[in-house]
Amino acid sequence: MNYEDVMKLALERGFYFPSCEVYADAQAGFWEYGPSGVSLKNKFLELWRRELIRRDGMMEIDGSQIMSKSVFEASGHLGNFADPIIKCTKCKSTFRADRIIAEISKVEIPESADLSEFDNAILQNNIKCPKCKGDFESAKKFNMMFKVGIGPEEEEAYLRPETCQSIFVDFPRLYKTMRGKLPLGIAQVGKSFRNEISPRQSLLRLREFYQAEIEIFCNPTKLDDIEKFTEIENTIIRVQTDSEIVAMTCKKAVxxxxxxxxxxxxxxxxxxxxxxxxxxxxxxxRFRKLGDKEKAFYAQVAFDFEVETTIGWLELVACNYRSDYDLSSHAVKSKEKFEVMDNEDKVLPHVFEISMGIDRSLYTILEHSMIDDKEHERVVLSIRPYLAPVHVGVLSLIKKDGLKEKTDEIYLQLKRKYDAFLDHSGAIGRRYRRLDEIGAPFAVTIDYQSMEDNTVTIRKRDSMSQERIKISEIDSILARDTAFP
Known part of the structure; x- marks a missing residue:
């Protein structure tokens, strides 16, 4: 299944759709999650909390989306958070330089490269405006921060371009009040805002997007002194080394x-x-190690976690060793102390960051889970049961002779504990197909035999197998098979 198939599913089954789509002046880069998308996103985040936050004993905060100008002066975003742009001299259309060069000439230039590299590539490859064939002005930098005015005096502030800055400025208070101990992970989930030049491809590049960000504060002298390493030393990771991807254990990678x-x-x-x-x-x-011209301005070492999709390799997570860049910058700007005690040592912690794009992750889950089952003429979202937007469909074979009332009764028993969907209308085969498309792992059908012996038919999504079970067994089956691992 490809991008277009995912897009069709998203629109038709309530996963996501363009914001303000009924208006012609709706801006690109803003998308909204429907009921199926919200359910998937919430379950994804619950898994994230279970597998990363709770596993590692991290803290989670919820910071402000609007922050003062001083924060972003200290962080370097007002000076460095910019993309290269080029403008047509004829029609005045603006394009992102690295993308237009890659699309037309197939030449890949990192977005952080010197502006002269973009100008040279445009000249050498005779790249013209795709709209009017005009020439381009020299490349410039465009800062992607969203500026806002606070109060009647329009005091300058900014929408956050990443969720991590509140973690950094809150660190001294959190470490003290929560009795922190290094290494300490602090996490945050929320929206970030970037004034992208040409957002496209739905969830893959947005101006308003969700991040799940983790900052792990550590003592830089103890990076190989980590007892938990034995838990994962044999875990296989795939690392891009030169031109090939090598699968190796973590122990061997170190x-x-x-x-x-x-x-x-x-x-x-x-x-x-x-x-x-x-x-x-x-x-x-793959974990792709970034070169000096690719990694963010604050990163000493950077790996991008990328996943192959039908539209190419997609970055889902940025893993950056930020050293003490952030804490030292905020300490200088605020004139506050950011050092902490690590046992007997006074330390300005270094930071390792795991910055996850939620929207891109959800898109990739959908694409990797979609199956075109031509044999049975159906599309199946073969998603993990614990992530499924709907756990179980509750269906009446017909709506008369007491079957509707019996079905409603079973639905009421299930809906407080599981994401259940009640459906009385249409041919049973079509109702099964609709549930397959939103990834519901189970469908329970109430028929005439149900009225006689309190049994139902339970259908499994992937195998399409059906079996007769007692109504009293539905809860235990769902509890077992939809539980988080």
Whole structure:
């Protein structure tokens, strides 16, 4: 299944759709989640909390989406958070330089490259405006921050371009009041905002998007002194080395120098284990180490967790070793102290970041889970049962002779505990197909025999197998098969 198939499913089955789509002036890059999408997103985040936050004893906060100008002066975003753009001299259309060059000439230039590299590539490849064939002006930098005015005086502030800055500025208070101890992970889920030049492809590039961000504060002298490493030393991670992807254990990755230390390897491992449980095919994944011109301005070492899709490799998570860049910058700007005590040592912690794009992750789960079952003329979202937007469809064979009332009774018993969908109308085969498309792992059908012996037919999504069970057994089957691992 490809991008177009996922898009069709998303629109028809209530996963996501364009914001303000009834208006012609609706801006690109803003999408909304429907009921199926919200249910999937919430379950994805619950799995994230189970597999990363609780597993590692991290803290979670919920920070403000609007932050002061000083925060982003200290973080470097007002000076460095920019994309290269080029403008047509004739029609005045604006394009992102690295993308237009890649699309027309197939030349890949990192977005953080010097502006002269874009100008040279445009000249050497004779690249013209795709709209009017005009020439381009010299490349410029475009800052992607959304500026807002606070109060009647329009005091300058900004929508956050990433969720991590509130974690950094809150760190001294959190460490003190929550009796922190290094290494300490602090997480946040929420929306970030970036004024993208040309957002496209639905959830893959947005101006308003969800992030699940984790910042792990550590003592930089103890990056190989991590007892938990034994838990994951044999976990296989796939790392891009030069031109090939090599699958290796975390232990081997550290010993060979592919991953710099046990601390980083531990978090790459638990991230891989998490994505495996989402149903994404991790044999199509890689940790790609970024070069100096690719990595973010604050990163010393950076790995992108990327997954292969029908539209190419898609970055789902940025893994950055930010050293003490953020804490030292905020300490200087705010004139507050950010050092903490680690046993007897006074330390300005370093930070390793796991910055996850939720929207892109959900798209990839959908694509990797969709199956075109031509034999049975159906599309199946073969998603993990614990992530399914609907756990069970509750269906009456017909609506008369007391079957509707019996079906309603069973639905009422299930809906407080599971995501259940009640459906009385249409041919039973078509109702099964609709449930298959939203990934419901089970369908329960109430028929005439149900009225006689309190049994129902339970159908399994993937195998299409059906069996007769007692109504009293429905709960235990759903509890067993839809529970988080």
């Amino acid at each position: 010993e060979s120098g592919v991953v710099p230390n046990k601390f980083v390897a531990y978090y790459l491992a638990i991230l891989t284990e998490f994505y495996e449980k989402t149903g994404i095919d991790v044999t199509k994944s």
